[in-house]
Amino acid sequence: MTGEVLFLAHRIPFPPDRGDKIRSHHLLKHLAQLAPVHVACFVDNSSDMAHEGDLATIARSYRLIDRKKSLPLAGLEALVKREAVSLAAFRSQSLKDYVAKLLSERPIETIYVFSGQMGQYVPEGFAGQVILDLVDVDSAKFEAYAPGMSQPMRWINEREGRLLKEEEQRLVERADEVLLVSDSEVELLRRRLLAPIAGSNKIRALSNGINSNFFNPALVAPEPELASSRGPHYVFTGQMDYPPNVTAALRVISRLLPAIREVMPEAQFHIVGRNPVPKLREYDGVKGCRVWGEVEDIRPFLLSADCVLVPLEIARGVQNKVLEAMAMGCAVVLSKQAATGIGATDQLHFLVADGDKPFVQAALQAVKEENRISLGEAARHFVVETKSWQAMLEPLADLVKAGLRRRQRL
Structure with missing residues (x-):
């Protein structure tokens, strides 16, 4: 690669101590071996912010946003805009401004979107490659929550599942590559798409690994x-x-x-x-x-x-x-x-x-x-x-290169 990568994540990929952060942590490290990486992400608390130095050692530049928006406020915004609460909860003008400035100043060839909440930060006019890592199918998760809950939480989860399903459709259509954590999640997403997707073979699995040297x-x-x-x-x-x-x-x-x-x-x-x-x-x-x-x-x-x-x-x-x-x-x-x-x-x-x-x-x-x-x-x-991380992420370099070649032919 001759260009650079923008990595968008809904949580700082440090420390790698919970499921989503473990995956994003190893992905970021792997991408940084392929090209200079710029990171835009949120932090949830002071413990997360304490790892800013760890992020600085990997990222060429970064923007951390302290996610202070309350869930009730995000819920009100989501109702007004008829959108998923997950999108409103992770909306930041400051992060959007960072992305716009970065794209105007740096040779960003690839935007790696980690988790569907961050797809809203990919500008409509971006001409490079978009890799969408949904990890798993969030809309199905919220739908599964709903039946066991009483009102109003049942309605809230049904609504979230329905609107996230629409957002997943939009993001899959926009992306050049769509990654999920397992073959079963790939098949689930394909079954749930609201309309046929051209080139649906771009939806594929990139599994999680384990650091067995640490977990020893x-x-x-x-x-x-x-x-x-x-x-x-x-x-x-x-x-x-x-x-x-x-x-x-x-x-x-x-x-x-x-x-x-x-x-x-x-x-x-x-x-x-x-x-x-x-x-x-x-x-x-x-x-x-x-x-x-x-x-x-x-x-x-x-x-x-x-x-x-x-x-x-x-x-x-x-x-x-x-x-x-x-x-x-x-x-x-x-x-x-x-x-x-x-x-x-x-x-x-x-x-x-x-x-x-x-x-x-x-x-x-x-x-x-x-x-x-x-x-x-x-x-x-x-x-x-x-199940080593190196083995699990080995296909990533080829996916990045293949997507860029495909875009160059368009």
């Missing part, structure tokens, strides 16, 4: 409290104000753990992740539950787990929490939804179970010593051999 059981010590108490210890990790994670954790607490403790009375369930909502915190210390909140390092908890549970009922894309647990040599029991896109084999690399009774049975089987060891060893071998 040989590099950390067990978490002391878990190591010194009887178990078995079941662990669930994730952003604990994210609705699917909250629902999964409550499923364990209310339905799965009581059945497990009928067989293993000393079984404990550990919820590890930032921002646990109040209805989770109230279970801390109750009937074998421990709610840890944010921890400095997730690895000691995974190392100390007898089994990692991932009973997600709504799961889009590839679950980083599953890859992390597998890389740490954990026995993992997960739902079919959570297994989507991983590419591993049930009964060899992890145990897939749907329905409460099968899930409990699998959770009891997984903590037997021979099963725990064999599943953990097979899981780590699988991710080390097949």
